[in-house]
Amino acid sequence: MSSDTSTPMRLDKWLWAARFYKTRRQASEAISGGHVKLNGQRSKPGARLQTGDQVYIRKQMLTFDIIVRELSPRRGPASEAQKLYEETAESVIRRESQQAARQEQARLNPRPKRKPDKQERRKIIRFVNKHTREPS
Known part of the structure; x- marks a missing residue:
């Protein structure tokens, strides 16, 4: 995969390329909705992302804490x-425990x-x- 690590790129475009979201629009909506944080801060879809940045993603019931490589x-x-x-070790452990709890439930x-x-169905409705x- 060709990658140019010297020039920063848009956060929404990277999330789409990294396959966290199916479309850039979904990625933009997640970022705007506060489900994605860049280096611990809320950001905009056009925020500049560089290698080494930390991204926190909350998607459905799962949370990912990743480092951009x-x-x-x-x-x-x-x-x-x-x-x-690269997903952090704490994130992997947390996500696996969330999945185990959901399976147990x-x-x-x-x-x-x-x-x-x-x-x-009619009996249930009645x-x-x-x-x-x-009561009257």
């Missing part, structure tokens, strides 16, 4: 995109094997309506 103006395959950054709250059929009405 390379800059790339183009979006390549995932294997090449992973070379653009899913195990404790199993999904039903199937959806209720029409007759069962039951809910009977118990949500205010």
